[in-house]
Amino acid sequence: xxxxxxxxxxxxxxxxxxxxxxxxxxxxxxxxxxxxxxxxxxxxxxxxxxxxxxxxxxxxxxxxxxxxxxxxxxxxxxxxxxxxxxxxxxxxxxxxxxxxxxxxxxxxxxxxxxxxxxxxxxxxxxxxxxxxxxxxxxxxxxxxxxxxxxxxxxxxxxxxxxxxxxxxxxxxxxxxxxxxxxxxxxxxxxxxxxxxxxxxxxxxxxxxxxxxxxxxxxxxxxxxxxxxxxxxxxxxxxxxxxxxxxxxxxxxxxxxxxxxxxxxxxxxxxxxxxxxxxxxxxxxxxxxxxxxxxxxxxxxxxxxxxxxxxxxxxxxxxxxxxxxxxxxxxxxxxxxxxxx
Amino acid sequence: xxxxxxxxxxxxxxxxxxxxxxxxxxxxxxxxxxxxxxxxxxxxxxxxxxxxxxxxxxxxxxxxxxxxxxxxxxxxxxxxxxxxxxxxxxxxxxxxxxxxxxxxxxxxxxxxxxxxxxxxxxxxxxxxxxxxxxxxxxxxxxxxxxxxxxxxxxxxxxxxxxxxxxxxxxxxxxxxxxxxxxxxxxxxxxxxxxxxxxxxxxxxxxxxxxxxxxxxxxxxxxxxxxxxxxxxxxxxxxxxxxxxxxxxxxxxxxxxxxxxxxxxxxxxxxxxxxxxxxxxxxxxxxxxxxxxxxxxxxxxxxxxxxxxxxxxxxxxxxxxxxxxxxxxxxxxxxxxxxxxxxxxxxxxxxxxxxxxxxxxxxxxxxxxxxxxxxxxxxxxxxxxxxxxxxxxxxxxxxxxxxxxxxxxxxxxxxxxxxxxxxxxxxxxxxxxxxxxxxxxxxxxxxxxxxxxxxxxxxxxxxxxxxxxxxxxxxxxxxxxxxxxxxxxxxxxxxxxxxxxxxxxxxxxxxxxxxxxxxxxxxxxxxxxxxxxxxxxxxxxxxxx
Numbered sequence: 001x002x003x004x005x006x007x008x009x010x011x012x013x014x015x016x017x018x019x020x021x022x023x024x025x026x027x028x029x030x031x032x033x034x035x036x037x038x039x040x041x042x043x044x045x046x047x048x049x050x051x052x053x054x055x056x057x058x059x060x061x062x063x064x065x066x067x068x069x070x071x072x073x074x075x076x077x078x079x080x081x082x083x084x085x086x087x088x089x090x091x092x093x094x095x096x097x098x099x100x101x102x103x104x105x106x107x108x109x110x111x112x113x114x115x116x117x118x119x120x121x122x123x124x125x126x127x128x129x130x131x132x133x134x135x136x137x138x139x140x141x142x143x144x145x146x147x148x149x150x151x152x153x154x155x156x157x158x159x160x161x162x163x164x165x166x167x168x169x170x171x172x173x174x175x176x177x178x179x180x181x182x183x184x185x186x187x188x189x190x191x192x193x194x195x196x197x198x199x200x201x202x203x204x205x206x207x208x209x210x211x212x213x214x215x216x217x218x219x220x221x222x223x224x225x226x227x228x229x230x231x232x233x234x235x236x237x238x239x240x241x242x243x244x245x246x247x248x249x250x251x252x253x254x255x256x257x258x259x260x261x262x263x264x265x266x267x268x269x270x271x272x273x274x275x276x277x278x279x280x281x282x283x284x285x286x287x288x289x290x291x292x293x294x295x296x297x298x299x300x301x302x303x304x305x306x307x308x309x310x311x312x313x314x315x316x317x318x319x320x321x322x323x324x325x326x327x328x329x330x331x332x333x334x335x336x337x338x339x340x
Numbered sequence: 341x342x343x344x345x346x347x348x349x350x351x352x353x354x355x356x357x358x359x360x361x362x363x364x365x366x367x368x369x370x371x372x373x374x375x376x377x378x379x380x381x382x383x384x385x386x387x388x389x390x391x392x393x394x395x396x397x398x399x400x401x402x403x404x405x406x407x408x409x410x411x412x413x414x415x416x417x418x419x420x421x422x423x424x425x426x427x428x429x430x431x432x433x434x435x436x437x438x439x440x441x442x443x444x445x446x447x448x449x450x451x452x453x454x455x456x457x458x459x460x461x462x463x464x465x466x467x468x469x470x471x472x473x474x475x476x477x478x479x480x481x482x483x484x485x486x487x488x489x490x491x492x493x494x495x496x497x498x499x500x501x502x503x504x505x506x507x508x509x510x511x512x513x514x515x516x517x518x519x520x521x522x523x524x525x526x527x528x529x530x531x532x533x534x535x536x537x538x539x540x541x542x543x544x545x546x547x548x549x550x551x552x553x554x555x556x557x558x559x560x561x562x563x564x565x566x567x568x569x570x571x572x573x574x575x576x577x578x579x580x581x582x583x584x585x586x587x588x589x590x591x592x593x594x595x596x597x598x599x600x601x602x603x604x605x606x607x608x609x610x611x612x613x614x615x616x617x618x619x620x621x622x623x624x625x626x627x628x629x630x631x632x633x634x635x636x637x638x639x640x641x642x643x644x645x646x647x648x649x650x651x652x653x654x655x656x657x658x659x660x661x662x663x664x665x666x667x668x669x670x671x672x673x674x675x676x677x678x679x680x681x682x683x684x685x686x687x688x689x690x691x692x693x694x695x696x697x698x699x700x701x702x703x704x705x706x707x708x709x710x711x712x713x714x715x716x717x718x719x720x721x722x723x724x725x726x727x728x729x730x731x732x733x734x735x736x737x738x739x740x741x742x743x744x745x746x747x748x749x750x751x752x753x754x755x756x757x758x759x760x761x762x763x764x765x766x767x768x769x770x771x772x773x774x775x776x777x778x779x780x781x782x783x784x785x786x787x788x789x790x791x792x793x794x795x796x797x798x799x800x801x802x803x804x805x806x807x808x809x810x811x812x813x814x815x816x817x818x819x820x821x822x823x824x825x826x827x828x829x830x831x832x833x834x835x836x837x838x839x840x841x842x843x844x845x846x847x848x849x850x851x852x853x854x855x856x857x858x859x860x861x862x863x864x865x866x867x868x869x870x871x872x873x874x875x876x877x878x879x880x881x882x883x884x
Contacts (some may be wrong), residue, residue, distance in 0.1 A: 047787075072790065094786070094789050097799075
């Protein structure tokens, strides 16, 4: 388990605060825009930076003042930082050598990791000869070889082709599930954040703004920032909400929010909307009518921009409609989520 | 406070603690043992001498001209080196350094032999080119020394500029000349300025060159300090002149920095890997010009040095080994050569080698420690502090160390100290450049795998940086081997290294033997560089 208790780190023009717990088998993702402090949290846990105040615990032991080499935490950098003068096998064995493991045991462990990361047979290759994905797996194997108490990954997939990322993500999940090691993963890819995390922590301006299971954050975000960062969202002010069927909302608007003039207080994911045939009678509870302004084609679905009396709305629906067409928008009860 | 924020302060304190006491000792020399009034009177008399101001004017003038010429000549070369990949680029880079690591006396002999009375140029074109025995000779020698320094600094700065700027400019339709003026020039101004400052300081405090060429008419302040100290035995005058020199150097450097400072401090974006173009991407006329340029620079740097070699091997217009025979145990006229040099050749060899090795070890390890702890954060003021030894001058520093520690610390150690401090600014720059090959995150990775800093040093830093470390060491070694100032000032003749022996031979008018010694020296340094090159190339082929 990793715990950050009352952490503060001040950089003059930027300051970070964090209270965070990462459970024994959890894969936690730090997610947010660049400069929000995600990597700083990793560096604090790893010991590359020291907090100004607060405490850090790893596996029940306080490590706040320990140098990185005594923390037993695996770290994988964005560009892998494989040692250029060592072969694949020597890179993986680096941490084991430091531990002064006898060569027999060391070789066994290296082979174990080569198998785990599907790199068997690569042992003697020069690291410069590897593809990006292979380098990434070597870096992972190297970090895991000394059996660390936690694993930290700083955007490990950002330098990999999009089509290769899928298999690497699955691979990472397999490894993490096999070893059951607390893992913190930094990314600004929405797909990675939603797909990989047991828990998602959203950061902004050096602070944690939201934390939870990806599905909860996606469907019931507390802040507009989290809503927008995890996916497309139609937003509504109280003014606009009043002109929509009341049962579309997932709850009554609290009085204090109702007073909030002009600020969005509710969100609706584009895929909640559905088109209903304009020829049919209006569904119970009413619907919105509008005209398609733009069609964005994404293969299995389209994103339609629909001009309505409430302004432009984003709708995710099956391909088939075209610009200029008049459509009716409906959504199931409770689809619009009230923030906060 | 984290270590990264503490390091600059700590380093500057230690650094100043090392260099300030000797300097202050010289500045205050003569004050002890006399009354304040008498001291002030003497200071005033030194400052009211016309010769003091003539020397100052000449120091500034020759340094400014030498620096301007060196920088101007280096710009096209730096452009070619930083933008094009061509056969011999590496060789040019190594060769251009040769004059810089030669003892000043060899370069002087070379300049005289080439341009001077009965020199090669004079014989080819007739007439007597006596101009060389004046300020012009000093400027020629200084430019020969410093072109390589300017070339390296400017090319280094140019390589830092993100190649994509050029692509953007081209895509916006900018013509090459306009691009040079409006894009490149502003971006490389910082490296032009720092090249100018470094060369200027080198020439401003230059000693050997002026000592031999200038005579009394063209003495710089540096030479006057030496004369006051050891010829006139006037400590107060030496201290006063040293203070004047330091103040003027400090003022001029600050002025240059102030005048050229960037408004709104925009930093050049770098980080993208440097992309060198192929030679044949250069247009044909430009290629011809470039070849002519290298040929001219090559001629300027090496034709004089070549005359040293040729003359060492000739006697009365014929090939002869007579000078070498004299050097290896012979005599000039009635006097033994070893008597003139006041040392045996093998001893000179051992002393030179030993001290240069020690100095290079000290300065490059210190440079490594500093560069490593300052790698992510080198504040501008600290850069200035670390460049200070260039402005302090060898004579002042050596004198201070001698006054302060003579009798307490052996002379050899004092010389090693002086040489390490003098070499430090350039060795440090050199080291910083090499350190880029190993970004901090590699060290962090190692530490997260459990390696302690010392373990990391042997398992990652030294192997990965091997080439750069050897390179820097060799550079520091050559600079210390060529040092004349501190050996002369501290050793006072009892310690004989190559340059001192050469100085004695020249003083005895046995130029030919001095030239032979110069050739031995060149072969020696050439061998060392050759070995360094071979070892580092082998490491490179091993995948580094």
